[in-house]
Amino acid sequence: FHTTLAMHAHSRLCIVGDGPKLSALRTLAEELCIRDKVDFLGQRLDVLDLMAASDAFIISSENEGLPMSLLEAMSVSLPVIVTEVGEMPAVVEDGVSGYLVTPRSPSCLASVMSRVVSEPTISRDVGANAKSTNEKLFSVQQAVNLYEDIYAEAMSLKSYSRVVIS
Numbered sequence: 001f002h003t004t005l006a007m008h009a010h011s012r013l014c015i016v017g018d019g020p021k022l023s024a025l026r027t028l029a030e031e032l033c034i035r036d037k038v039d040f041l042g043q044r045l046d047v048l049d050l051m052a053a054s055d056a057f058i059i060s061s062e063n064e065g066l067p068m069s070l071l072e073a074m075s076v077s078l079p080v081i082v083t084e085v086g087e088m089p090a091v092v093e094d095g096v097s098g099y100l101v102t103p104r105s106p107s108c109l110a111s112v113m114s115r116v117v118s119e120p121t122i123s124r125d126v127g128a129n130a131k132s133t134n135e136k137l138f139s140v141q142q143a144v145n146l147y148e149d150i151y152a153e154a155m156s157l158k159s160y161s162r163v164v165i166s
Contacts, residue, residue, distance in 0.1 A: 002032045008114065014039045014054065056081055056113065057070070058113070060083055062085065064086040073130070074131060074134035078127050081098065084102060
């Protein structure tokens with residue numbers, strides 16, 4: 001964010017949550033003299049509203065599965081910027097439904113953050129694609145279809161036998 005801020009002085013960074021790295025993040029913001037541009041919001045119940053008011057959603061983890069927060073951000077048409085770790089690359093198509101960046105590459109992250117801020121029309125399109133992807137992969141209907149497939153497969157197994165209670 002420090003690098004992005006140099007190119008886009010109006011930018012702000014909102015950090016939601018209170019994980020184990022919060023203290024280190026506060027210290028870093030002070031050391032980089034950007035504390036006035038970073039909002040540490042703590043635990044919130046209005047996360048979807050915060051996301052809807054944001055320009056982008058970023059996960060820069062070195063290790064991650066498939067965080068619910070990513071799916072929530074995609075559900076509100078927010079352009080997402082995530083590291084290429086865990087299951088996130090299976091959900092985010094780089095440049096289409098979000099952006100994938102190399103873990104531990106601040107320059108790559110800053111470049112993509114700058115692009116999102118500089119190209120709002122493209123970012124809106126990417127956000128819309130993120131929402132569409134999220135709906136295709138994780139909608140209630142998709143879950144129902146998957147369960148139907150599982151049940152149909154189980155019913156077709158030759159070793160399947162019914163339990164009859166008399």
